[in-house]
Amino acid sequence: MAGLLSGLANLGLGNLADAKVFEEPKEEKKEAAAPIPPEQLEKDMVYDRVYECPMCSSKIASKVMKSGKAKLVKSDQDLRPVYEGIDPLKYDVIVCPKCGYSALTRYHAAGLTPTQRKLITENISKNVKMTPRTEEIYSYEIAMERYQMALACAIVKQGKASEKAYICLKTAWILRGWQETLDESKPETESQKAELLAAENEYLTNALEGFMTARTKENMPICGMDEYTVDYLIAVLAARFERYDVASRMIAGLLGSSANPRMKEKARDLKESIVLAMKKKNQ
Ligand SMILES: [Zn+2]
Structure with missing residues (x-):
């Protein structure tokens, strides 16, 4: 069977006789995607x-x-x-x-x-x-x-x-x-x-020491963080260096405080990861 546009040869458009109806133009797309260096x-x-x-x-x-x-x-x-x-x-x-x-x-x-x-x-x-x-x-x-x-x-x-x-x-x-x-x-x-x-x-390690000192000696907010954020940060850093006593104390304080639910959720996640880490350590 002849192409969909075969009749157009009479109108001088014979070069389109085999044109594909649904084929996307490829060349142009490639050029448009040239990446910008970071x-x-x-x-x-x-x-x-x-x-x-x-x-x-x-x-x-x-x-x-x-x-x-x-x-x-x-x-x-x-x-x-x-x-x-x-x-x-x-x-x-x-x-x-x-x-x-x-x-x-x-x-x-x-x-x-x-x-x-x-x-x-x-x-x-x-x-x-x-x-x-x-x-x-x-x-x-x-x-x-x-x-x-x-x-x-x-x-x-x-x-x-x-x-x-x-x-x-x-x-x-x-x-x-x-x-x-x-x-x-x-x-x-x-x-x-x-x-x-x-x-x-x-x-x-130095950040942890500094925030622990600041927590007892300075008025909140510090560095734009409220007391709950500071306590959470201390807990994360203490856990990283296996100071689980400090981390647990901060987390217990946070869970019993009026910190917002999102912060309490983060504290619970951290508590779970500490429990896992301690189990692993004792194996
Ligand atoms: Zn200067």
């Missing part, structure tokens, strides 16, 4: 925001994630937020390239007391040699340098336990994000991962 995607999600350094009054341009641009994929058990296409945690420290004063965005605007200014001048600004940075996006190496600067400044200015704990927690999250981006096919990845994981655990 670096470009990240570049599109950040912009330079100008801050004033509370130490030297310099105008600092710091990269910030555009709000509403990235999609939250999940939260880890210790509340680390994971986004699609970008790790916004890399952009949460403001560093002054002139005097070295660095802080988490949350604490940057809080300013400094005269004593703290003196301590920063003596112990940071006088000695620091900052590397000029012109990168359009921050690598994990750069992010680590920024977090370490923030921690150094928090220690030197004798900041609150909660501030230091929060920096340690977020630094650990940076190290975790870094591990997740490593190329598994490279032979050096295994040892690099082990090194980063060891550092992550060191930061988390």
Whole structure:
């Protein structure tokens, strides 16, 4: 039988005689799907925001994630937020390239007391040699340098336990994000991962100590977290390091409190995972 359009030859359209009615055009589709490199995607999600350094009054341009641009994929058990296409945690420290004063965005605007200014001048600004940075996006190496600067400044200015704990927690999250981006096919990845994981655990241990101190000495909320969130976080970190007595105490407190049902659910899940871990350990 002739094609559906065979009659059109008389009208000069004989080339369409064998045209397939339901065949989709292939070539164009392929071209449209050209992937955008991840670096470009990240570049599109950040912009330079100008801050004033509370130490030297310099105008600092710091990269910030555009709000509403990235999609939250999940939260880890210790509340680390994971986004699609970008790790916004890399952009949460403001560093002054002139005097070295660095802080988490949350604490940057809080300013400094005269004593703290003196301590920063003596112990940071006088000695620091900052590397000029012109990168359009921050690598994990750069992010680590920024977090370490923030921690150094928090220690030197004798900041609150909660501030230091929060920096340690977020630094650990940076190290975790870094591990997740490593190329598994490279032979050096295994040892690099082990090194980063060891550092992550060191930061988390310090975060745990700091939050436990802050819990008894500071007024809630701390680091933007209410008392239930802080207790939950302490429980998660304590469980990670097999300090089950601390974890169990926090969980019992949470379950008997007026924390919201979602938080209680998380506490129950954690309790279950601790029971399993203890059983495994005793086997
Ligand atoms: Zn400065």
